[in-house]
Amino acid sequence: MKALIRHGELADDPYAAPADDESLPPTGAVLVSLARWQSDREALLKRADPLGVRLKSDESPELIADDIGRLSLVALEFPKFRDGRAYSYARILRERYGFDGEIRAVGDVLMEQVHFMLRTGFDAFELESEDPLGQFEIAKAEYSVWYQPTGDGRRTALQLRHSNRG
Amino acid sequence: MYRYDEFDHKLVAERVEQFDRQVKRRLNGELTEDQFKPLRLMNGLYLQLHAYMLRVNVPYGTLSSGQMRRFADIARKYDRGFGHFTTRQNIQYNWIKLEDAPQILRDLADVEVTAIQSSGNCVRNITSDQYAGRAKDELVDPRKFCELLRQYSVLHPEFSYLPRKFKIAVTGSPNDRAAVAVHDIGLRMHENDAGEIGFEVLVGGGLGRTPYIGHTIRAWIEPEHILSYVEAILRVYNIHGRRDNIHKARIKIIVNQMGIEKYRELVEAEWQRVKDGPLAVPDEEIERIERYFAPPRYETLEDETDSLAEKRAAHRAFDRWIRINTAEHKVPGYVIVNVPLKVLGKPPGDIDADTMDAVADLADRYTFGEIRINHRQNLAFVDVRQQDLFELWQALDALGLARPVLDSISDMICCPGLDYCALANARSIPIADDISRRFVDVDELADVGELKINISGCMNACGHHHVGHIGILGVDKRGEEFFQLTLGGSSDQHASLGDRLGPGLPQDEVPEAIAAIVGRYKSLRTDGERFLDTYRRVGIEPFKEVVYGGDERKAVA
Numbered sequence: 001m002k003a004l005i006r007h008g009e010l011a012d013d014p015y016a017a018p019a020d021d022e023s024l025p026p027t028g029a030v031l032v033s034l035a036r037w038q039s040d041r042e043a044l045l046k047r048a049d050p051l052g053v054r055l056k057s058d059e060s061p062e063l064i065a066d067d068i069g070r071l072s073l074v075a076l077e078f079p080k081f082r083d084g085r086a087y088s089y090a091r092i093l094r095e096r097y098g099f100d101g102e103i104r105a106v107g108d109v110l111m112e113q114v115h116f117m118l119r120t121g122f123d124a125f126e127l128e129s130e131d132p133l134g135q136f137e138i139a140k141a142e143y144s145v146w147y148q149p150t151g152d153g154r155r156t157a158l159q160l161r162h163s164n165r166g
Numbered sequence: 167m168y169r170y171d172e173f174d175h176k177l178v179a180e181r182v183e184q185f186d187r188q189v190k191r192r193l194n195g196e197l198t199e200d201q202f203k204p205l206r207l208m209n210g211l212y213l214q215l216h217a218y219m220l221r222v223n224v225p226y227g228t229l230s231s232g233q234m235r236r237f238a239d240i241a242r243k244y245d246r247g248f249g250h251f252t253t254r255q256n257i258q259y260n261w262i263k264l265e266d267a268p269q270i271l272r273d274l275a276d277v278e279v280t281a282i283q284s285s286g287n288c289v290r291n292i293t294s295d296q297y298a299g300r301a302k303d304e305l306v307d308p309r310k311f312c313e314l315l316r317q318y319s320v321l322h323p324e325f326s327y328l329p330r331k332f333k334i335a336v337t338g339s340p341n342d343r344a345a346v347a348v349h350d351i352g353l354r355m356h357e358n359d360a361g362e363i364g365f366e367v368l369v370g371g372g373l374g375r376t377p378y379i380g381h382t383i384r385a386w387i388e389p390e391h392i393l394s395y396v397e398a399i400l401r402v403y404n405i406h407g408r409r410d411n412i413h414k415a416r417i418k419i420i421v422n423q424m425g426i427e428k429y430r431e432l433v434e435a436e437w438q439r440v441k442d443g444p445l446a447v448p449d450e451e452i453e454r455i456e457r458y459f460a461p462p463r464y465e466t467l468e469d470e471t472d473s474l475a476e477k478r479a480a481h482r483a484f485d486r487w488i489r490i491n492t493a494e495h496k497v498p499g500y501v502i503v504n505v506p507l508k509v510l511g512k513p514p515g516d517i518d519a520d521t522m523d524a525v526a527d528l529a530d531r532y533t534f535g536e537i538r539i540n541h542r543q544n545l546a547f548v549d550v551r552q553q554d555l556f557e558l559w560q561a562l563d564a565l566g567l568a569r570p571v572l573d574s575i576s577d578m579i580c581c582p583g584l585d586y587c588a589l590a591n592a593r594s595i596p597i598a599d600d601i602s603r604r605f606v607d608v609d610e611l612a613d614v615g616e617l618k619i620n621i622s623g624c625m626n627a628c629g630h631h632h633v634g635h636i637g638i639l640g641v642d643k644r645g646e647e648f649f650q651l652t653l654g655g656s657s658d659q660h661a662s663l664g665d666r667l668g669p670g671l672p673q674d675e676v677p678e679a680i681a682a683i684v685g686r687y688k689s690l691r692t693d694g695e696r697f698l699d700t701y702r703r704v705g706i707e708p709f710k711e712v713v714y715g716g717d718e719r720k721a722v723a
Contacts, residue, residue, distance in 0.1 A: 060405065081204075081327075082287070082327055083327065084287075084324075084326065085405055087324040087325075087326075087327065087404070088324055088401050088404045089405075091324055091401075096439060110201060113327075116321075117323075119323035120323050120324050138187070142180060142183075142184045143180050144180065145173045145180065147177070147318060147321065148321075148324075149444035149445060150324065156444075157173035157174070158451050159444075161171070162450050162451065162454075
């Protein structure tokens with residue numbers, strides 16, 4: 001059973017995620033595939049509730065660039081945990097497009113990757129685990145030093161070195 | 167040398183504890199082997215034919231005597247008393263137990279060494295010129311930028327699951343000793359007309375099944391932008407690199423499929439977006455790192471031409487050793503001494519624990535305690551006083567490490583091959599051994615001169631056979647091992663891929679084939695002409711003739 005962790009807490013998923021051939025609920029938050037987004041865009045944009053789009057690992061956020069402001073959730077899919085494209089997509093969403101909604105890691109997501117995901121802009125995770133929150137807490141705290149600036153606001157070793165001297 | 171500060175130490179310590187937890191999770195079954203594999207690889211741990219192999223980084227080939235002694239301790243305590251230096255400025259231990267690995271990493275962390283990203287689909291050890299900061303022919307000391315790139319690439323959250331491994335090499339000399347043209351990113355440092363330093367950036371070079379020489383993607387980039395430019399290259403690769411076929415996943419494939427112009431366009435567009443962000447390198451960080459690479463306390467000396475001349479005249483072997491194994495130093499009175507790890511009867515690059523300790527002692531006695539590793543599996547002492555050369559030569563000779571063979575036939579690159587490696591098709595080490603035994607006479611080696619032989623036990627090309635002056639590739643044909651020869655490869659500033667000589671030869675015919683090629687070269691060369699230059703002048707035909715007698719069909723495979 002997969003658990004959803006959002007903003008560091010176990011959470012029920014507020015988004016309905018019907019398959020492409022199922023009808024959408026009349027109201028409430030929905031998460032749809034890119035294909036559905038592209039074909040039903042006008043109708044979806046008329047809804048009053050939060051909207052999310054799920055991108056496969058070969059679907060770049062550039063494909064939804066014009067609509068980023070209307071989305072509350074972008075779910076990035078890991079078909080295999082070794083497929084690392086979504087790390088770049090998360091950074092593009094946050095740093096290039098300024099997306100401040102939820103970025104959710106879905107698919108084959110390992111606890112071992114949570115740390116890197118947090119750093120690249122993910123804030124929600126679908127995880128398979130007996131103790132998802134406990135393991136999430138460990139994964140989150142694994143590092144306290146970072147070399148790379150990634151737009152998540154954490155101060156890098158380089159920044160700390162030179163601010164300490166200042 | 168660079169020394170860790172509190173941040174570097176903390177990060178490595180946290181990494182070791184993370185890996186310790188991962189190993190425990192693997193051992194108690196919470197992680198499957200499939201899930202654990204990329205985690206252990208990114209900590210340097212491979213599963214080989216007989217045991218785990220641990221690959222440890224020697225960043226840009228620079229090592230302290232203390233670190234070398236720790237390598238010796240680890241060889242004794244956790245391995246079978248030896249280690250193996252590789253073509254990527256790593257040391258490998260071949261007989262490691264999984265449960266020991268976290269403690270080994272702790273032992274290494276104590277002396278500021280890691281195995282982080284020495285394997286896996288991520289940015290590997292940053293490699294460089296083994297003479298960096300010392301060579302007389304150097305334009306720019308690349309080490310501070312190597313260190314900057316090392317820190318930038320370690321645990322990069324975005325680029326730890328790239329399509330495939332990613333290798334970066336840097337040279338600051340016009341004489342490229344770091345093989346930058348056959349790396350995923352190659353960086354050539356030089357000065358422009360205004361006296362500023364910067365980088366030429368090459369991308370998409372590599373060996374393996376599909377070898378390519380790198381393309382210049384940018385002729386000039388300033389140091390402050392080097393990280394953002396590398397990030398742009400990596401981001402384009404992470405998104406566009408092929409993930410459908412492991413053999414087509416390196417950056418060289420996508421660069422050559424889309425064309426360098428298109429790849430450049432994508433990188434430039436990405437770079438424009440990120441170049442003025444937080445990756446711009448502040449001067450104070452370059453200065454901070456540079457302080458660690460300040461010149462050691464050299465004495466004011468003169469070049470020792472007279473006293474050395476006397477000793478050289480009296481000891482022919484000493485004279486030859488100086489001529490072949492040493493290189494010119496920037497500072498008067500000093501010299502660089504190469505220590506080829508090419509000992510008869512031992513695999514190239516192998517060194518036992520006692521010899522490691524002895525080398526560390528020599529580094530303390532005759533240099534400022536520093537040892538370098540090059541991509542040809544050799545060591546070097548980079549700060550030897552010329553007046554100490556005779557003593558050092560005698561000390562190295564006592565260790566069996568004073569053979570005057572640098573860049574000669576005897577100075578082969580060789581992968582571990584089927585004796586250790588799970589990927590190999592053929593045993594490369596016995597071929598290297600056969601060739602060394604065929605060419606033991608140091609007079610003959612000196613007469614033949616520079617002739618770099620590179621041997622790989624399979625097409626993955628860890629032994630860099632494509633860029634050997636003579637390359638040897640082991641192949642498996644119907645359960646038998648054969649060896650294909652290539653001629654004319656080079657990894658220097660005039661890099662080229664070797665041309666296939668003809669059908670593969672059985673193992674016992676390889677040394678004679680090499681001897682025939684060498685014989686032909688000697689009859690064709692002009693005065694002082696290296697094998698590679700003769701080959702480039704005359705082409706492959708004369709060599710085909712002597713190996714196959716004009717009839718390639720008579721070869722077995």
